[in-house]
Amino acid sequence: MQIDLKGQTAIVTGSTAGIGFAIALGLAQAGASVIVNGRSQATVTAAVAKLNELVPGADARGVAADVSTAEGAAALVEAVPQADILVNNAGIFEPKDFFETPDEDWTRMFDVNVLSGVRLSRSYLKGMLERNQGRVIFISSESGLNIPVEMIHYGFSKTAQLAVSRGLAKLTRGSKVTVNAVLPGPTLSEGVEAMLKDQVAKTGKPIEEVGTDFVRAFRPTSLIQRTATVEEVANMVVYACSPQASATNGAALRVDGGVVDFIA
Structure with missing residues (x-):
């Protein structure tokens, strides 16, 4: 299978390191023009330089913006008004006792993990539907199905992502746009x-x-x-962004190593 994303502009939030960087790298290797995003200009600049080093001739640039805030999401949209691929990867996690987790930690988890993707999908999905082409991916987690007792607030945010991604997929009915969630396990x-x-x-x-x-x-x-390795997760995301995945829509694609113990 040869995945060719030439001519596609892909935004990957939270992509200066980890799974996000591996996704950006995989998309660049497939020929996409990649927008690297992070909160710090220094880390964004370093990630773009690394990406260009690993993929000679890549079309990669960076936008420093905190997409967990309305202002940061708006800044990213202003810098990149149109995209063919949006990977909502920005996210945080923290093991924390439920009884010691204050309201502000729940709010922060929701802002970063859920509202960032809501805001950016609201900005980019409409254009995809108008052009009848596009891919939106939410990086959820097996923890959205198998809520971890050591970080319930994280699990809650990942379940919320599944609800949003499935709901948005219903808006694409009959089009060539798809919205899916990818669920990594421990990576x-x-x-x-x-x-x-x-x-x-x-x-x-x-x-x-x-x-x-x-x-x-x-x-x-x-x-x-x-x-899992970050590359193993990125492989699934790149496939879901490809033309070959045109019949995959509204799905929760698990890269969890079989952690979730049911067959559906």
């Missing part, structure tokens, strides 16, 4: 590495081994019994 991104760094220091084990220990202890239903 060895920089954020997860940071979460596990104390365990690495304590045990002296390599990060990959500590990641495997985490999966086996906290996600025992995993069938691959390890963390």
Whole structure:
């Protein structure tokens, strides 16, 4: 299968590192013009430089904007008024006891993980429908189906993304525009590495081994019994953005390693 996205403009929010950067890289490798986004101009500039180094001749540029705010989302839209592909990847997570999680943490989780995608989809989806071409992807999580007791507020936000993506897909009925959600499981991104760094220091084990220990202890239903790589998640996203995925719409595409224990 040869995925060709030449002539397509793709925005990937939260793409200076981790899964987001891997998605931006995969889209650039498929020929798309990629917009890298992050909150800091320094990290955006560094990510664009890295992308151009990894994909010689890539058409990549950056927009620094905090898409968790209305002002930041508007700034991104002003800088890039039209897009063929929108990947709503910007997100945060934090393990936190439910009884110690204040209102502002719930609000912050909702603003970053949910409202960022709502605002940008509202801005870009209409144009896609008018042109009868486009892809919108929400990066949700298996935690949206399998709510983790150690971060209920995160699980709630990822379930909300599934509701939004399915609802938006219904607006595309009869068109060539699709809206889907991708659900990674435990993935060895920089954020997860940071979460596990104390365990690495304590045990002296390599990060990959500590990641495997985490999966086996906290996600025992995993069938691959390890963390996924960011590239494995990005592969699914690039496919969902491609012409080959034209009959995939309103779906929750799992890249969870089999963590969620049901067959649907």
